Amino acid sequence: MDIIFYHPSFDNHYWVNALSRALPQANIRIWTRGDNAPADYALVWHPPVEMLKGRTLKGVFALGAGVDAILSQLKNNPDMLGESIPLFRLEDTGMALQMQEYAVSQVLHWFRRFDDYQTLKQQAKWQPLDEYEREDFTIGILGAGVLGAKVAESLHAWGFPLRCWSRSRKSLPGVTSFAGSNELSDFLHGTRVLINLLPNTPETAGIINHSLLEQLADNSYVMNLARGVHVVESDLLQALDSGKVKGAMLDVFNQEPLPANNPLWAHPCVAITPHVAAVTRPAEAIAFISRTIGQLERGEQVSGRVDRQRGY
Ligand SMILES: NC(=O)C1=CN([C@@H]2O[C@H](COP(=O)(O)OP(=O)(O)OC[C@H]3O[C@@H](n4cnc5c(N)ncnc54)[C@H](OP(=O)(O)O)[C@@H]3O)[C@@H](O)[C@H]2O)C=CC1
Ligand SMILES: O=C(O)C(=O)CO
Numbered sequence: 001m002d003i004i005f006y007h008p009s010f011d012n013h014y015w016v017n018a019l020s021r022a023l024p025q026a027n028i029r030i031w032t033r034g035d036n037a038p039a040d041y042a043l044v045w046h047p048p049v050e051m052l053k054g055r056t057l058k059g060v061f062a063l064g065a066g067v068d069a070i071l072s073q074l075k076n077n078p079d080m081l082g083e084s085i086p087l088f089r090l091e092d093t094g095m096a097l098q099m100q101e102y103a104v105s106q107v108l109h110w111f112r113r114f115d116d117y118q119t120l121k122q123q124a125k126w127q128p129l130d131e132y133e134r135e136d137f138t139i140g141i142l143g144a145g146v147l148g149a150k151v152a153e154s155l156h157a158w159g160f161p162l163r164c165w166s167r168s169r170k171s172l173p174g175v176t177s178f179a180g181s182n183e184l185s186d187f188l189h190g191t192r193v194l195i196n197l198l199p200n201t202p203e204t205a206g207i208i209n210h211s212l213l214e215q216l217a218d219n220s221y222v223m224n225l226a227r228g229v230h231v232v233e234s235d236l237l238q239a240l241d242s243g244k245v246k247g248a249m250l251d252v253f254n255q256e257p258l259p260a261n262n263p264l265w266a267h268p269c270v271a272i273t274p275h276v277a278a279v280t281r282p283a284e285a286i287a288f289i290s291r292t293i294g295q296l297e298r299g300e301q302v303s304g305r306v307d308r309q310r311g312y
Contacts, residue, residue: 001023001025001026001027001040001041001293001297002026002027002028002029002037002038002039002040002041003019003023003026003027003028003029003039003040003041003042003043003293004028004029004030004031004035004039004041004042004043004051005019005028005029005030005031005042005043005044006030006031006042006043006044006045006047006048006051007043007044007045007046007063008045008046010045010063010280012030013030014282015043015282015286016028016029016030018282018283018286019043019286019289019290022286022287022289022290023290023293026293031047031051033048033050035051036054038055039055039057040057040058040059041057041058041059041060041061041293042055042057042059042060042061043060043061043063043289044060044061044062044063044070045062045063045064045069046069046070046073047070047073049073049077049080052080052081053077053079053080054079055085056082056085057081057085058085058086058296059085059086059087059088059292059293059296060081060085060086060087060088061088061089061090061289061292062087062088062089062090062306063090063280063285064089064090064280065089065090065091065095065146065147065278066089066199066200066226066227066312067087067089067199067306067312068199068200068201068227068229068311068312070087071306071308071311074308083308086305086306087305087306087308088289088292088302088304088305088306089304089306090280090285090288090289090304091146091288091303091304092146092147092150092284093280093281093284093285093287093288094278094280094281094283094284094285095147095278095279095280095281096146096147096150096151096278097150098277098278098279099147099150099151099197099225099277099278100150100151100153100154102225102251102273102277102278103151103154103155103195103223103225104154104155104158106223106249106271107137107139107155107158107160107193107223108158110193110221110246110247111132111134111137111160112132113129113131113132115246115247115269116129117129119268134159134160134161135161136192136217137160137161137192137193138160138161138162138163138190138191138192138193138217139155139160139161139162139163139191139192139193139195140162140163140164140165140187140188140191140193140194140195141162141163141164141165141175141195141197142164142165142194142195142196142197142198142207142208142226143164143165143166143196143197143198143199143226144164144165144166144170144172144175144177144197145166145197145199145312147197147225147278148164148166148195148197149164149170149172151195151197152164152172152174152175153172153173156172156173156174156175160193162174162175162176163175163176163177163178163187163191164176164177164178164187165178165179165183165184165187166178166179167179167180184212185215188212188215188216189215190217191216191217191220192216192217192219192220192221193220193221193222193223194208194216194220194221194222194223195223195225196208196222196223196224196225196226196230196231197225197226198226198227198230199226199227199311199312200226200227200229200230200311201310201311201312202311203311204230205229205230206229206230206231206232207230208222208224208230208231208232208235208236209232209235210232210235210238210239213235213236213239213244213245214239214244216244216245218243218244219243219244219245219246220244220245220246221245221246221247221248221249222236222245222247222248222249222250223248223249223250224248224249224250224251224252225251225252225277225278226252227252228250228252228253228254228255228256229254230252231250231254233253233254233262233264236248237263237264237267240267240269240270245269246269247269247270247271248267248269248270248271249270249271249273250264250270250271250272250273251272251273251274251275251276251277252275252277253275256274256275257274258272258274288304292304
């Protein structure tokens, strides 16, 4: 079995060595320009079109959870990957725990008013503030897939009222499920903390806009852990300036790296991380990929296949 590997920023040699240990029966090589030799599988992130074009692969694995970049490449280059070639993505592989850490720590930061205490500290003011009540701190999670469901689970342990919004109805302990565009308004009504874990698709791009933000509870908080394209930045800034939204924690942006002149950097109510909410963990990712390749080779059912029409 031949496997080609390409990632623009990972240590490709490290990955190929680790993959070779996990799949000793496979010949695994780093793909470089001009390599047209046969391959059974391709493991990629932001691959050059020529890497995949014209190949008859048994499968392509995205080295992350989101496949928006590769699907957008495919839209512009439909012959990059034949319709019958399955595309897989990483499911969890250590990312859910990272998302849980991120979401729980930030929700607690807001709930315990550490943002307000930081402001008071800058003024050298010793001033106990009113406590927030849990029942006024409803957390709404946009997207209840692999990562959204795990984030909900971790917040459930802290006793917050929880709701999620997805395409299909969910049954998650302690979480009220809202499904489909008809139920989005009800989901937003009363949501104090909005956490975004949707995939980037034509239906979800720009979803966090003026109309959505207006429907949140007053003094709400927004956490974007999914993709920058979900947030209309000018609408968020306006909501922050008006006080409708009290704080935003943003990991992903329309343009990455976020340009130095972007007003989000200087906004006092915005916290920023550089797309690190959940990174691909090699050991877990390699375990998932090698297990899935084994299942495919044996003709077994596999998980993680992307529905290209749906976009995630
Ligand atoms: N910032 C970072 O470091 C990282 C960001 N990400 C981002 O997180 C995203 C989510 O990952 P993951 O949880 O694995 O993805 P999943 O595909 O498992 O979950 C997606 C969820 O979104 C819901 N959804 C999709 N489209 C719609 C829609 N039109 N209306 C309502 N709900 C919708 C799905 O509903 P249903 O269940 O009904 O299908 C599902 O619940 C990734 O696509 C990626 O962009 C991922 C990893 C790291
Ligand atoms: O896996 C993904 O989709 C990511 O965004 C990794 O940071």
